[in-house]
Ligand SMILES: CC(C)[C@H](C(=O)O)[C@@H](O)C(=O)O
C-alpha cells in the first residue's frame with residue numbers, strides 16, 4: 001500500500017462507502033452538541049419521527065449562552081435562557097448524555113471533550129461548531145459541521161464528506177522564553193494567511209510541536225480554522241497517551257493497552273504525500289499579537305503597526321486603513337504601550353489549566369493596572385476546581401482579576417460578557433473581527449502570558465519584560 005498520512009489513515013478507516021463523485025459516507029465516532037447549532041436539528045428529528053442512531057456516541061453541553069457569574073440565579077436574557085432550556089428539553093426527550101449547567105463537568109465543548117476522554121486518537125469527531133478542529137490535537141479527525149449535518153449525524157451516525165487535501169506545517173527548533181503555543185499558531189497564521197489552509201487538513205509536525213503539551217497542541221489545532229483549514233491534526237504520541245490515560249470515558253486496563261497499540265500505527269508513513277508543506281523555525285518566533293480585525297494581522301509585540309501607504313494593492317490598502325480606523329490605531333505606531341481596557345483570559349483556545357498557570361505565573365505578586373477589567377474564565381468546571389486546588393484563584397483574586405464560571409464568555413457576544421463600543425481588549429480567544437466580543441469592541445489576540453502582562457501593566461506589553 002502507498003504510504004499514507006495520519007489524515008488518510010483516519011479517513012480510510014471510517015469510509016462506509018465512496019460515491020462515484022468521490023464523496024464519502026464517513027462513520028462518525030463522536031458527536032458533540034451545544035445549544036446554538038442543535039435546536040433545528042432536534043426539531044428536524046421530531047418532525048420526521050426519528051431518534052438518534054447512537055445517543056451514547058453523543059454528548060451535549062451548554063457553553064455559548066451561559067452567564068459566567070452566579071449560576072444559581074435565573075438567566076436574565078430571554079434568548080439565552082430559551083436556548084439553554086431548549087437543549088435541556090431536547091436531551092431529555094432524545095436520551096442524549098448531558099453535562100448540566102451546575103455540574104463540574106460543564107464547560108466549553110472543546111475543553112470538555114478531551115478532558116473527559118470523550119475525544120480520543122484515531123476517531124472522527126464532529127460538532128456544529130467551527131472550532132471542533134481543537135480535538136485534532138489528540139490525533140483525531142475533528143471538524144465543524146452545519147446544523148443540517150448535525151441532524152444527519154444524529155439520525156445516521158454518518159456524514160457526507162469530500163476528501164480534503166493534505167498539508168503539513170513543520171515547526172522545527174526550540175522556542176525562546178515567553179513564546180507559547182499561541183504565539184506559534186499566530187505566527188503560522190500570519191505566515192500562511194487566513195486562506196492558507198483552504199481545502200486542506202493541516203498536520204502539525206516538527207520538534208517544536210512535539211514538545212508542546214496537550215493544551216498547547218489544542219491551542220494550535222483550535223486555530224487551524226482561522227488558517228482556513230478543514231481541520232488540524234497532531235500525530236498521537238506518548239504525550240497523547242499519558243494525557244488520555246485514566247480519563248473518565250477513555251478505555252481502561254487491557255483495552256487501553258490495545259488502544260495505544262492501535263494509536264501508534266496512526267502516525268504518517270515515511271514518504272507520505274502532502275499537497276503543501278510549510279516550514280517555520282521556532283527560533284524565529286517571538287511573542288506576537290494581532291493589530292487588526294483578521295487573525296492574520298500578526299506582528300511581534302516589539303513591532304510597529306503596518307502602514308497602508310506601503311501597500312501596493314489598493315483594495316488591500318483600503319482594508320488596512322479600515323482596520324486601523326476600527327482598531328483606533330495609527331499607521332506605524334509601536335504596538336507595545338497601547339493602553340487596554342479589558343483583559344480576557346479564556347475561550348476554547350486558551351482556558352485550560354496550563355493556560356491559567358501561565359497567566360498566574362505572570363500575575364503572581366502583581367496588581368491589575370487601575371481602570372483595567374481583567375477576567376479569568378476557566379474552560380470547564382473541572383479546570384476551575386483544579387485551579388482552585390492549586391491556589392491559582394487566590395493569585396488572580398489578590399491581583400484584582402475576576403474569577404468566573406466556565407463558558408465561552410467574552411470570546412463572542414452571546415452572553416452577558418461583552419465589550420462596550422471602543423473598548424480595547426487583550427484576549428486569548430481566536431477571532432478578532434469587528435464586533436466579535438461586543439459591538440464596537442477592539443480585540444488583540446495573544447497568549448495567556450501576554451494577556452496577563454497586559455493586565456498588570458495596563459498596556460500591550462512584551463511579557464519577556466516580566467519573566
Ligand atoms: C456559535 C458557533 C456556531 C460558532 C462557531 O461555529 O464557531 C462559535 O463557536 C464561534 O466561535 O464563532
Ligand code: SF4
Pocket residue numbers: 063064108110129131347348349407408411412429430
Ligand atoms: S469559546 Fe469561542 S471559539 Fe470556542 S466554541 Fe465558544 S465561542 Fe466558539
